[in-house]
Amino acid sequence: MKPIASYFPILQWGQTYNRQALSGDLLAAVIVTIMLIPQSLAYALLAGLPPEVGLYASIAPIILYAIFGSSRTLAVGPVAVVSLMTAAAIGNIADQGTMGYALAALTLAGLSGAILLAMGLLRLGFLANFLSHPVISGFITASGILIAASQIKHILGISATGYTLPEMLISMLQELPGSNWITLLIGVMATAFLFWIRKGLKPLLQRLGMGRRAADMVTKAGPILAVVVSTVAVWALGLDAHGVRIVGAVPQGLPPLTLPSFSPDLVQMLLLPALLISVIGFVESISVAQTLAAKRRQQIDPDQELIGLGAANLAAACTGGYPVTGGFARSVVNFDAGAETPAAGAFTAIGLAIAALALTPLIYFLPIATLAATIIVAVLSLVDFSILKRSWLYSRADFIAVAATILLTLGMGVETGITAGVVLSIALHLYKTSRPHIAEVGLVPGTQHFRNILRHKVLTDPGLLSIRIDESLYFANARFLEDYLSNRVASVSPIKHTVLMCSAINEIDLSALESLEAINHRLSTMDVKLHLSEVKGPVMDRLKKSHFLDALTGQVFLSQYDALQALAPDIIRTPGHDH
């Protein structure tokens, strides 16, 4: 059992909190708050929820994560991929804008929080490792494309539906005649401006003599400028009367106290999406947290992270939010702006609470197209097809998993895509281990080292067959070795001894043990003795519990060299004698 205090990382950093940390945290909180106001509104839009829900989802969850999370600088809140997954999960259950939709979002956050918390308490963080890096990369890339595609309708000023790329494209083409040209103008200008901020503003500021870090901060806060300018333009020119969709009236106030639904029907429908959202959110969050922690030589405890994110999601469920996780962009800004402890998050929460209380009337005229532009520019940086090329060059199995993940995510939606990626990468791994590489080995002259006879110039003896199996022996490949050996030994007559070099065998399960017994028996009927060498400690411990070693016709040698000394000493005595 872990000590109770270890579940509250705040007790550690809280003890040494000082003025220097406070000033770093405060500065970071100001910058992150400015960055988060438009982003939170935009991601709520992406999830199909009212804009204020994005603010709500950033307040209480941040505070809970500050208490339970193990990362010093992770910033928790709505993120793009999880917002998309939320929309996909509840889009089939209720219509956007209804009470049912908002309730489903709360329930999804509640379920996700419960799953994350349970995984953390049961120390199941390792499960996230079954999402391979290439599958995650492929999924994020495909999600980025889906998200960008889903926002084009707001730039065009039309209504369109769909959660897969073909659905979205067909729906947009049908609605295209209804485009609003003023909205399009605002959307395109905002997108172009935001791209320029990303690429052009920082060099410009540096040329104007601003420090690198300050230029960075101004760049990150830049999107607020697009918000202000386009809002003022709509208000001043009365563009909402010309069909430009605006955010409109947003309730002014602190996050409401809410309760997710526990109706069995709803829970059953949302359980699988909640599981996928939890795992994807956790993987995204933990990789950001570990990247940042490594820079300052801090430690991240994956199981404690699960608890922190679980608490954050439960908080979101109780304060009118939707599923949240640690975001990449906001965490990096927080880190770069000098945040030292999770207190920076708490200050950000206060800043956003003030925004929710006081600033919402100011965004009445904010055009939806500007928010869509914010999303498009943010997510296109997620799109990176280089993983296809890298995996193609390095490993076809990885390539197949990535390509399938991308195609299925785009074509059949986020849930099918990520599930197929995980299942396929596991299936391909099992397939590979079910037909292991088997090498016949010989002695590298002048050493005690044995290598593949096909790749190295080595010494062998016709009466001694040395076989190295490059895989643990388990049920999926037990028969493979049996077939290989019976073919190999039957075809060459002078063999008197077969040595299995077990240096790559990390496990022998009961199925494989039965195969070894069968091999031993079959070889003995051919007057061939079976020996083992270089059996690892844990494997040997296991074999000693069975009757296999009693039945074994040959011996168990510590090393392959010992086996050669005992069974074919002539080779060693005549150095340079190369078969």
Place this chain on the structure above:
Amino acid sequence: MKPIASYFPILQWGQTYNRQALSGDLLAAVIVTIMLIPQSLAYALLAGLPPEVGLYASIAPIILYAIFGSSRTLAVGPVAVVSLMTAAAIGNIADQGTMGYALAALTLAGLSGAILLAMGLLRLGFLANFLSHPVISGFITASGILIAASQIKHILGISATGYTLPEMLISMLQELPGSNWITLLIGVMATAFLFWIRKGLKPLLQRLGMGRRAADMVTKAGPILAVVVSTVAVWALGLDAHGVRIVGAVPQGLPPLTLPSFSPDLVQMLLLPALLISVIGFVESISVAQTLAAKRRQQIDPDQELIGLGAANLAAACTGGYPVTGGFARSVVNFDAGAETPAAGAFTAIGLAIAALALTPLIYFLPIATLAATIIVAVLSLVDFSILKRSWLYSRADFIAVAATILLTLGMGVETGITAGVVLSIALHLYKTSRPHIAEVGLVPGTQHFRNILRHKVLTDPGLLSIRIDESLYFANARFLEDYLSNRVASVSPIKHTVLMCSAINEIDLSALESLEAINHRLSTMDVKLHLSEVKGPVMDRLKKSHFLDALTGQVFLSQYDALQALAPDIIRTPGHDH
């Protein structure tokens, strides 16, 4: 591509067929026919089908298998476990005795045939290896219990339902008051007699001077005696009028030509059961075929076996049968009786066709209780709980998989049981490989061999950390090594070199490559060089395609001993210096 002729093993053995093979095959066919008549009727009963269906399922399938199968002595037809699975699969679709039930059985055979044929042509025979030996043993044991339990109602003369042990027991308890005492008497006597034939008849015959092999054959044909005696008793005493259920009128004639249904609804409902039946049937069949082939040094081609069994099942679907596979008992009898080629099967088919044409009126008065006794005695030999003890002693993971398979098969039915067994054994294997054994190794004095410092007395150098990872590196354990190394290296300061001994690494996938890059980078920031040793050929080929070797701070050594010579030569120069 395989040559077309290789798909017809009959072309090989047919060329050398001679008079000696003919006489062996004829004798075997007579004995197997006598054994199969009661068994076929009984298994049809178990599957919930009319008794003649058991005969039909033994005629055309045997002939098709004789053409396409690769085993010389396998006897194909209805078997106990597949009959039980058939009943479970179609019991929820139609009521026993209806046309719909018979049609579903044909469709199940057709689907199963198509699946087996496709697997054979696509060379997917290896998929059967994912059923581990312990899971199969557990499944067969639990199925044996279920089958025996399902027949008790016929011994009691009551109607009872259910496909799981609790369902059957509750249903039987409810119906118990309606037991028929004469039926019970016949059933108990038949069961006792059949047990005695198994255990007592052979020694008795041998004591009476009969040869061992002849005594064996008479024993195998013994059940026909129970059939004859009980039939005559019912007829002579008019017991059917006292409530003893009898087989009744069985149509006289050759198997009818039939066609399975291709209705999408039915196909969809039966697809998963058909897949499970195909795989279980294939596994049962191939293990019998391989056991028998090994005794005569013959070869079995698993993919050709799939084609043979597929053809047999398609034949069953077209001739009024139900799913078939190679049976253990009948194949052993066929082999022991001297069958030399699949022609023995063809002769058996002729014998059974004669029975279907001429003998069916004779079994009008055959009591159902006698058939139930035949089944009970046959399947109780399948029940073997020793696998629980063996797996408990050898490996807890295998034990968990076996215990879950047995409990779930008994408690939730055959389909849930076998599926859970497969999924669980794969999950446990993945879990084990996700947290690999990692050993710190040192030089065994006087050799060039390296072993675990905790298990052997070895030489080490404080500046050199030698790590052997006992597992392929792939996505599920990539992070594990990263965490292990960063903890290990951070905690000891004098380390200047870390060597990963890769003798047990059979694969490095893209996720693991990224982890190695991260490890290399992290160690370099600590001024520790990362080296590799004993990298296998296929793994090295792969690494050369990436940029990892360019970035690697250290070198790649052929052997761990080479690494030691280069990085810590002092150890070798001062023999006996033991850290």
